[in-house]
Every structure is written in C-alpha cells, then in structure tokens.
Amino acid sequence: xxxxxxxxxxxxxxxxxxxxxxxxxxxxxxxxxxxxxxxxxxxxxxxxxxxxxxxxxxxxxxxxxxxxxxxxxxxxxxxxxxxxxxxxxxxxxxxxxxxxxxxxxxxxxxxxxxxxxxxxxxxxxxxxxxxxxxxxxxxxxxxxxxxxxxxxxxxxxxxxxxxxxxxxxxxxxxxxxxxxxxxxxxxxxxxxxxxxxxxxxxxxxxxxxxxxxxxxxxxxxxxxxxxxxxxxxxxxxxxxxxxxxxxxxxxxxxxxxxxxxxxxxxxxxxxxxxxxxxxxxxxxxxxxxxxxxxxxxxxxxxxxxxxxxxxxxxxxxxxxxxxxxxxxxxxxxxxxxxxxxxxxxxxxxxxxxxxxxxxxxxxxxxxxxxxxxxxxxxxxxxxxxxxxxxxxxxxxxxxxxxxxxxxxxxxx
Numbered sequence: 001x002x003x004x005x006x007x008x009x010x011x012x013x014x015x016x017x018x019x020x021x022x023x024x025x026x027x028x029x030x031x032x033x034x035x036x037x038x039x040x041x042x043x044x045x046x047x048x049x050x051x052x053x054x055x056x057x058x059x060x061x062x063x064x065x066x067x068x069x070x071x072x073x074x075x076x077x078x079x080x081x082x083x084x085x086x087x088x089x090x091x092x093x094x095x096x097x098x099x100x101x102x103x104x105x106x107x108x109x110x111x112x113x114x115x116x117x118x119x120x121x122x123x124x125x126x127x128x129x130x131x132x133x134x135x136x137x138x139x140x141x142x143x144x145x146x147x148x149x150x151x152x153x154x155x156x157x158x159x160x161x162x163x164x165x166x167x168x169x170x171x172x173x174x175x176x177x178x179x180x181x182x183x184x185x186x187x188x189x190x191x192x193x194x195x196x197x198x199x200x201x202x203x204x205x206x207x208x209x210x211x212x213x214x215x216x217x218x219x220x221x222x223x224x225x226x227x228x229x230x231x232x233x234x235x236x237x238x239x240x241x242x243x244x245x246x247x248x249x250x251x252x253x254x255x256x257x258x259x260x261x262x263x264x265x266x267x268x269x270x271x272x273x274x275x276x277x278x279x280x281x282x283x284x285x286x287x288x289x290x291x292x293x294x295x296x297x298x299x300x301x302x303x304x305x306x307x308x309x310x311x312x313x314x315x316x317x318x319x320x321x322x323x324x325x326x327x328x329x330x331x332x333x334x335x336x337x338x339x340x341x342x343x344x345x346x347x348x349x350x351x352x353x354x355x356x357x358x359x360x361x362x363x364x365x366x367x368x369x370x371x372x373x374x375x376x377x378x379x380x381x382x383x384x385x386x387x388x389x390x391x392x393x394x395x396x397x398x399x400x401x402x403x404x405x406x407x408x409x410x411x412x
Contacts, residue, residue: 017029093120220248302347312335336400360376
C-alpha cells in the first residue's frame with residue numbers, strides 16, 4: 001500500500017513475513033520489500049535527486065537555511081527580498097544609453113516589469129534609452145509618454161525607477177527630476193494648456209465681447225486699447241473653469257460689469273475706466289462666468305475751489321483696489337484765507353468717483369485759528385465737501401485748512 005495518502009507508511013498487514021518459528025515465505029517478503037521501495041521512491045532524497053511531482057503543503061512550517069536564489073526559477077530568501085538586489089543594479093553604458101546587468105538574467109521584457117538602476121550621469125538628450133542584460137535598447141519617457149527634458153535624469157547617482165510598457169515598447173521613468181513636463185510649442189498654442197504657459201506678455205486687442213484672453217498662449221496679457229474707444233462687457237468662453245489671466249492696460253480701458261462679467265466691488269451695469277498701465281486679473285469662475293479684480297493708482301491735483309480767497313492746491317495720491325478707494329492728501333497743504341462758510345475740494349479722477357455720495361472718517365482741520373474736527377463727503381461729480389462735525393459751519397474769515405488725511409470709501 002506504500003503511503004496512505006496522508007504521508008503515513010505501513011507495510012501490508014497480510015504480507016508480514018516474519019512469524020516466530022516459521023519459515024519466511026518469499027512471496028510475502030518480496031511484497032513488503034516492493035511496498036517499501038514504492039514508499040521510498042515517493043520520498044524526497046536529501047542529495048537532490050528527487051523531482052517533485054506535486055505541490056508540497058507545508059502545514060504552516062517554513063524552509064530554513066536557504067541560499068539566495070540565482071536563477072529566475074529559484075526560491076528567494078527573505079534577506080534577498082529585503083535587500084532589493086534582484087531588480088536593482090549599478091548602471092553602465094553612457095548618459096543617454098544606459099545599460100544594466102541583472103542577476104538573475106532578464107531574458108525577456110514583460111508588461112509592467114520594474115527595473116531599478118543607478119544612473120552614471122545626467123541625460124543630455126530627450127530620448128535616452130535603457131537596455132537590461134543586452135536586450136534591445138528602448139526609449140525612456142515620463143508622465144505617460146512625454147519626452148524627457150535634459151536633466152530629468154539628474155546626475156550620477158540618480159536612482160531610477162523604470163517600468164516597462166510593452167504595448168509601446170518604452171520605459172516609463174517613475175521619478176524624473178522635473179515633475180512637470182516641458183510643454184512643446186504645439187501644446188503651448190492650445191487654450192487647454194495655455195493657463196500654465198509662461199511665454200512672457202502676449203498682446204490681445206481690446207474688444208467689447210471678442211477679446212479672447214483665454215486663447216492666448218500666456219498668463220500675462222497686454223490689453224491693447226490705445227485708442228480708448230472700447231468698452232468691454234464680456235469675454236469669449238474659456239476652455240475650462242479656473243483659468244486665470246493677469247492683464248495690463250495699454251491705454252485707458254473701460255469695462256462694464258454684468259451678469260456674466262463680475263467686477264469686484266462694482267455693481268452690475270456700472271462702467272469703470274482703468275488708466276494706462278493699470279493691472280487687472282480675470283478668472284473664469286465657470287467657462288462662461290468671469291470675475292475681474294483690479295488695482296489702479298496715481299496722483300491728481302486736489303484744489304480747494306470754494307471757501308477761499310485764493311485756490312490752494314496740492315498733489316494727492318489715490319489707489320483703487322477692487323472698489324476700495326484710498327486717498328492721501330499731504331499735511332496742511334490745503335490752507336488759505338476763508339471767504340465763505342463752505343469748503344470744497346475738486347479734481348478727483350473719474351476712476352475713483354463714486355456713484356452715490358460717500359462719507360469718510362473724521363480728521364482735524366483749522367477754522368479761523370481754532371482746531372476743529374471735520375469729515376469729507378465725496379460727491380458724484382468728482383468733488384469733496386469738507387464738513388464740520390456737529391453741523392457747525394466754517395467761518396467766512398481767518399484761515400482755514402484740512403490737515404493731512406487718509407480718506408477711504410467704497411465706490412459702489
């Protein structure tokens with residue numbers, strides 16, 4: 001019966017040859033010897049002669065004392081796996097024709113195969129190749145097939161992780177030194193990639209509705225309205241939401257806020273004029289809804305036109321950022337002799353003129369030699385009236401002035 005199917009051997013009971021004081025029968029003896037021979041032939045020889053004919057269930061036991069595998073069909077030891085040397089080697093060849101000699105020898109390439117190799121130099125071309133164990137050299141790419149750029153293999157010692165794509169017979173570099181592919185000239189002209197292109201400043205001719213800033217192959221736009229005759233109310237659709245354009249005015253440029261063209265701090269239907277060289281940014285909230293933020297600054301001549309025997313004036317500074325206006329008037333610059341109970345300052349540029357009367361915080365002034373507190377009202381005609389707190393009025397004699405002040409208000 002040899003072994004019983006569970007690994008247990010027992011000789012055939014009916015043929016036990018040895019019985020006390022009885023001659024052993026040759027047939028029975030030979031049957032036992034044959035049975036033992038069959039059982040021994042089914043055992044594993046210690047010297048490696050036996051060819052295993054079925055899987056060996058290890059019953060939660062392990063092989064110990066193994067040597068490292070050296071052929072593809074050998075068992076690997078945990079130490080060999082932990083060391084990671086089966087698919088890693090110090091590379092050879094040249095900077096753009098990398099070779100490697102692995103052990104066990106790689107005889108054929110399969111889809112998804114990973115090879116790790118230490119580079120000997122930085123790549124100088126966009127088409128370096130890799131050849132393991134003398135196999136056909138294949139081109140190395142990155143990011144799903146994009147050509148490398150010089151220096152994607154950084155230098156001698158760069159540890160490269162390469163995965164083989166059988167369908168395209170190429171190696172994919174998993175860890176290039178540059179994480180984003182250099183854009184080709186062809187891709188730079190498409191609207192879908194232009195949002196990330198740094199091609200300097202590109203000129204777009206101003207138009208009421210067709211000034212296509214999102215089709216331009218750059219982030220920086222020169223908005224060309226040298227004639228100052230265009231009022232922009234819309235932009236053509238962007239290829240995708242989230243695209244951003246940073247723009248600079250070439251000439252004073254007008255923009256009207258609307259349902260699909262929001263201007264930060266400006267009501268729908270209102271037109272603003274940005275001065276020459278003013279900056280503005282347009283973001284595609286959706287492909288057809290745009291939001292504009294802007295900043296414009298400059299100087300103007302602030303003149304005290306009413307309330308004085310003369311017309312004192314000074315150079316004031318202004319800044320308007322997303323509908324928030326800040327004015328800076330030099331200290332004691334608007335000083336003169338009073339000839340009426342009023343105090344009016346003119347000269348505000350149109351870009352900072354509000355749609356409704358605005359008031360700002362109080363500051364100090366001088367009335368007929370006495371210190372007073374006053375506040376400005378910014379009118380829709382580009383002038384400011386300087387009023388005293390508490391409803392008092394300026395005297396019509398002596399000196400008057402507004403001390404240097406910082407005035408702020410919202411345009412809407």
